[in-house]
Amino acid sequence: MTRTRWIRLAAALGGLVLVACLPLLAIYVPGVLPGPTYMPGTLQLLALCWLTAALALSYHLLFGVVGLMSFGHALYFAAGVYGLAIVLERTDLPLLGAAVVVLAGGVLLAYVLGAISLRVTGISFAMVTLAFAQAGNVLVRRNPGDLTGGEEGLALETQFVPDALVGVVNTRNLYWLALAVLVVVYLVVLWIERSRAGHVAAAVRENELRVRVVGGRPYAVKLLVFVLAAGLATVVGMAYLLLQSGAVPRASSSEFTLTLLVMVVLGGVGSRWGAIVGAVLYTILDQRLGELAGSEAVEALPAVLRVPLSEPMFLLGACFILVVMFVPGGLAGAAGRLTQAGAARRRAVAA
Amino acid sequence: MSTLVLLLVTGLGLGGLYFLVASGLSLIYGLMGVLNFAHGSFLTLGAFVGVGVARLVGTDTWAGLGLALVVGAATGAAAAALTELGLIRPLYERHIEQVLVTVGLSLATVALFEGIWGPDAQYLTGPPWLESTTTLAGARIPNVAFVTFVAGALVLAGIVLFLKHTRYGLIIRAGVENRAMVTALGIDVRRAFTLVFAVGGAAAGLGGVLASQYFGYVSPHLGGNLLIFAFIVTVIGGLGSLTGAAVASVVVAVLQQLTNYYLGYGDLVVVLLLAVVLLVRPSGLLGRKA
Amino acid sequence: MSGQSMSGPVLQVKNLSARIAGQQVVEDVTFDVPAVGVTAVLGRNGVGKTSTLRAVLGLIERKGEVLLGGERVDGDRTDKIVRRGVGYVPEDREVFAGLTVAENLRLAERAGPNGTSPERRALVAELFPDLVQRAEQRAGTLSGGQQQMVSLARALLNDNILLLVDEPTKGLAPRIVGEVAEALAHAATTVPILLVEQNLQVIERLADTVVVIDAGRVVHTGQAADLLGDPDRIQRLLGVHAGEESL
Numbered sequence: 001m002t003r004t005r006w007i008r009l010a011a012a013l014g015g016l017v018l019v020a021c022l023p024l025l026a027i028y029v030p031g032v033l034p035g036p037t038y039m040p041g042t043l044q045l046l047a048l049c050w051l052t053a054a055l056a057l058s059y060h061l062l063f064g065v066v067g068l069m070s071f072g073h074a075l076y077f078a079a080g081v082y083g084l085a086i087v088l089e090r091t092d093l094p095l096l097g098a099a100v101v102v103l104a105g106g107v108l109l110a111y112v113l114g115a116i117s118l119r120v121t122g123i124s125f126a127m128v129t130l131a132f133a134q135a136g137n138v139l140v141r142r143n144p145g146d147l148t149g150g151e152e153g154l155a156l157e158t159q160f161v162p163d164a165l166v167g168v169v170n171t172r173n174l175y176w177l178a179l180a181v182l183v184v185v186y187l188v189v190l191w192i193e194r195s196r197a198g199h200v201a202a203a204v205r206e207n208e209l210r211v212r213v214v215g216g217r218p219y220a221v222k223l224l225v226f227v228l229a230a231g232l233a234t235v236v237g238m239a240y241l242l243l244q245s246g247a248v249p250r251a252s253s254s255e256f257t258l259t260l261l262v263m264v265v266l267g268g269v270g271s272r273w274g275a276i277v278g279a280v281l282y283t284i285l286d287q288r289l290g291e292l293a294g295s296e297a298v299e300a301l302p303a304v305l306r307v308p309l310s311e312p313m314f315l316l317g318a319c320f321i322l323v324v325m326f327v328p329g330g331l332a333g334a335a336g337r338l339t340q341a342g343a344a345r346r347r348a349v350a351a
Numbered sequence: 352m353s354t355l356v357l358l359l360v361t362g363l364g365l366g367g368l369y370f371l372v373a374s375g376l377s378l379i380y381g382l383m384g385v386l387n388f389a390h391g392s393f394l395t396l397g398a399f400v401g402v403g404v405a406r407l408v409g410t411d412t413w414a415g416l417g418l419a420l421v422v423g424a425a426t427g428a429a430a431a432a433l434t435e436l437g438l439i440r441p442l443y444e445r446h447i448e449q450v451l452v453t454v455g456l457s458l459a460t461v462a463l464f465e466g467i468w469g470p471d472a473q474y475l476t477g478p479p480w481l482e483s484t485t486t487l488a489g490a491r492i493p494n495v496a497f498v499t500f501v502a503g504a505l506v507l508a509g510i511v512l513f514l515k516h517t518r519y520g521l522i523i524r525a526g527v528e529n530r531a532m533v534t535a536l537g538i539d540v541r542r543a544f545t546l547v548f549a550v551g552g553a554a555a556g557l558g559g560v561l562a563s564q565y566f567g568y569v570s571p572h573l574g575g576n577l578l579i580f581a582f583i584v585t586v587i588g589g590l591g592s593l594t595g596a597a598v599a600s601v602v603v604a605v606l607q608q609l610t611n612y613y614l615g616y617g618d619l620v621v622v623l624l625l626a627v628v629l630l631v632r633p634s635g636l637l638g639r640k641a
Numbered sequence: 642m643s644g645q646s647m648s649g650p651v652l653q654v655k656n657l658s659a660r661i662a663g664q665q666v667v668e669d670v671t672f673d674v675p676a677v678g679v680t681a682v683l684g685r686n687g688v689g690k691t692s693t694l695r696a697v698l699g700l701i702e703r704k705g706e707v708l709l710g711g712e713r714v715d716g717d718r719t720d721k722i723v724r725r726g727v728g729y730v731p732e733d734r735e736v737f738a739g740l741t742v743a744e745n746l747r748l749a750e751r752a753g754p755n756g757t758s759p760e761r762r763a764l765v766a767e768l769f770p771d772l773v774q775r776a777e778q779r780a781g782t783l784s785g786g787q788q789q790m791v792s793l794a795r796a797l798l799n800d801n802i803l804l805l806v807d808e809p810t811k812g813l814a815p816r817i818v819g820e821v822a823e824a825l826a827h828a829a830t831t832v833p834i835l836l837v838e839q840n841l842q843v844i845e846r847l848a849d850t851v852v853v854i855d856a857g858r859v860v861h862t863g864q865a866a867d868l869l870g871d872p873d874r875i876q877r878l879l880g881v882h883a884g885e886e887s888l
Contacts, residue, residue, distance in 0.1 A: 069447070069450070116626050116629060116630060117629075119629055119630065119633050120629055120633050123380070123384075123386045123450070123590065124586055124590060124629075124633075126386070126450075127386070127582050127583070127585075127586045128586065128625065128626075128629060130579065130582060131579070131582070131583050131586075131621075131622045131625050132622060132626075134579050134618075134622065135618065135619050135622040138616075138618045138619060139619065142616070254579070255458070258454055258457075258458060259458075261451070261454060262454070262455065262458070265451055307463070307466040307467055308463060308466065310466060311462040311463060311465060311466040312462070313458055313459065313461070313462035314459045314460075314462035314463045314466065315459075316458070316459075317455045317456065317457075317458035317459025317460075317462065318455070318459050320451075320454075320455040320458070320459075321438065321452050321455040321456060321459065324442075324448050324451045324452050324455065325438070325441060325442065325448075325452065521740070521744055521747065521748055522748065524737075524739065524740060524744075525737045525740060525744075525748055528737050528738065528739055528740075529735060529737060531700055531719075532731065532735045532737070533748070534700075534718070534719040534720045534723070535698060535700060535719055535720075535723060535729045535731065536720075536723065536729075536748060536749050536751075536795065537720050537723035537724040537751050537799075538720055538748070539718070539720045539721075540720070
């Protein structure tokens with residue numbers, strides 16, 4: 001048992017090193033990546049994958065671990081994106097100081113709104129989080145006091161951002177930052193899941209009443225996890241601002257949360273790797289399907305085929321429906337079944 | 352004074368629209384425990400198809416509007432019934448998956464509508480009377496506000512009569528209380544599921560055509576925008592309570608109109624109201640204790 | 642009803658197991674219900690009596706064979722099984738509280754060969770005159786005994802081939818217990834009943850056959866009179882003395 005654990009750890013570390021070295025290599029996967037891995041365009045897409053995966057992991061903490069179906073997780077991501085953009089523009093704080101302020105703000109926001117939303121459960125909880133996020137979206141679009149830039153969004157004010165993180169020439173640094181964020185979020189999520197609070201949280205998902213009967217405090221645990229997940233989302237949001245050098249209102253929309261839900265379910269609810277794989281797959285598909293839509297092959301098709309094929313979100317939504325209906329447990333579940341079947345076959349051969 | 356009257360009546364009109372969406376959400380949730388995220392798509396589809404057919408005779412004629420309403424309601428009902436049969440029924444009693452499927456459907460259909468009809472709003476002109484105003488207590492009130500309010504009230508009355516006086520109404524009322532016991536009386540409750548979807552879809556389709564008159568345009572996001580407020584309305588009214596949804600529709604819409612005019616940020620005040628209601632009464636105004 | 646199914650058992654349960662939320666509540670239950678008389682299911686609290694009835698109806702996830710009138714029904718949905726002629730009187734009555742008494746009864750009326758007939762309606766009106774009087778009252782405002790009458794009436798309105806009756810006297814005043822037993826005794830003259838009951842006096846009055854369940858399995862089947870006449874056995878199987886009123 002311990003041996004397989006070591007092997008797994010070594011494989012994970014090896015994989016991580018490989019992924020970290022990508023900017024120095026020239027790996028090209030036609031059809032998946034837009035170009036070789038040292039090109040800024042490719043690095044930008046991969047960095048986006050890592051940040052999306054980190055965000056999906058923070059959502060996994062809510063939905064997969066505690067079973068809280070939030071439709072407003074985008075709010076805390078947007079708090080990071082817009083919060084950092086605003087603080088950098090309006091104050092003289094250096095990047096790190098600004099980040100600390102924004103994180104504190106995100107956590108406080110999550111604490112207040114979480115405390116209210118968690119008074120209800122199930123579908124009502126989903127609705128309430130949706131409503132709060134929608135309020136945030138309205139605020140951002142309305143541009144109060146010229147803070148958020150309305151529909152236009154905000155450009156990143158680079159005066160107090162280290163030069164190494166600015167500009168296309170430094171995309172590889174941003175790539176490493178994104179990867180670091182993913183690793184940190186993964187470790188935090190792992191740590192929470194393994195902690196006492198994580199075990200209670202999992203028990204709450206299975207049977208809240210039983211937790212209460214044995215003297216546990218489901219509300220406190222749920223709120224704790226809610227705030228932690230929101231804090232992680234805020235961190236990811238700040239990295240996202242640096243990577244995209246700007247904030248757009250879409251980051252705060254309810255559709256954005258729904259796409260997180262899509263990623264986590266595609267990958268497999270309750271699985272950390274599922275969340276990561278789901279997010280990466282989703283990001284790449286979204287990108288590549290968009291290009292497919294503009295391709296000549298699709299343009300030449302009759303309207304019945306052309307219209308659906310030129311809408312990436314339609315294809316992703318349809319995929320999602322099929323996975324929910326026919327692939328319980330998502331990709332992780334399917335992979336688990338395959339390896340189990342493989343193991344059974346090997347056992348049968350051995351016997 | 353005249354401004355207040357104007358805001359109140361347009362609020363009632365908007366409330367009528369909210370209720371047309373919320374009534375279906377409430378019926379479906381009450382009977383099946385499913386919150387239908389695709390409900391906005393039924394509305395949008397009803398609006399596009401209804402208005403599209405009306406264009407053949409002219410959207411500015413009464414015949415065109417009547418046709419749009421009938422076709423819109425029928426389209427909404429058909430889309431909803433097909434959704435229930437094809438996507439919801441196979442996931443019988445698996446509520447989370449059912450909600451997820453409606454989420455996927457809403458994402459996919461909005462994209463599809465954008466592909467078919469373009470992402471931008473299409474403006475339209477209704478019959479001249481609907482476009483003009485009536486003076487009431489000094490306020491010049493757009494006639495369309497009366498129409499959407501009356502439509503909401505008629506749909507409420509229609510659904511209540513249906514629930515009170517028909518066999519299926521009886522099955523639905525019993526099913527809201529205890530679905531398992533209804534099946535244990537030998538009743539195939541799944542037919543009632545398809546029926547509430549169809550009724551809710553018809554109300555949404557009707558709402559879509561009326562919303563296109565109220566706002567003066569159709570767009571792929573028409574349904575999604577109304578859906579968020581309909582969700583808020585259903586939670587404030589108490590999930591699954593039809594009268595609660597009706598009361599909350601009017602309260603939310605009127606409050607929204609008033610604050611939008613006097614303070615700005617009416618949408619935020621609505622969310623604040625939601626927070627207050629949940630703090631004071633987590634089960635909503637007329638909801639049963641969870 | 643065909644003559645041949647009258648001769649064999651009306652209900653056969655073979656190796657039935659059932660789960661609720663992943664938890665095994667019925668392990669492996671096998672028994673027959675004869676086509677006449679009352680078959681009582683006995684056992685301590687929580688051994689799976691109610692779950693057995695619910696599993697027969699398909700109200701909970703189940704495995705094993707269930708034959709009704711000689712035909713397999715374990716693959717069928719609940720409503721389909723019921724329409725074959727099964728009346729169900731659940732534990733805790735489960736009347737629709739927001740519906741009137743008349744609406745509760747109207748909902749239970751079925752069409753078809755073993756459905757509702759004018760004679761059946763007359764019988765119910767005769768057995769439960771109280772309900773006729775309170776037809777327009779909301780069922781939720783009735784007393785426990787009256788609610789039990791509604792629940793029984795729903796099952797008796799149809800020309801069923803089998804009744805599943807779960808703890809009909811639970812929580813009722815002694816006088817009402819007598820009335821309920823009376824109604825069941827009357828019903829038993831025309832339709833076989835599978836009865837879960839804790840009250841030994843009621844069992845003594847109604848039951849012809851007994852099935853004793855313990856820890857999700859059948860541990861005894863036989864004539865009711867044999868078991869009830871053997872205090873040691875009752876003590877061993879049910880953990881009570883025969884003199885005690887209730888299990």
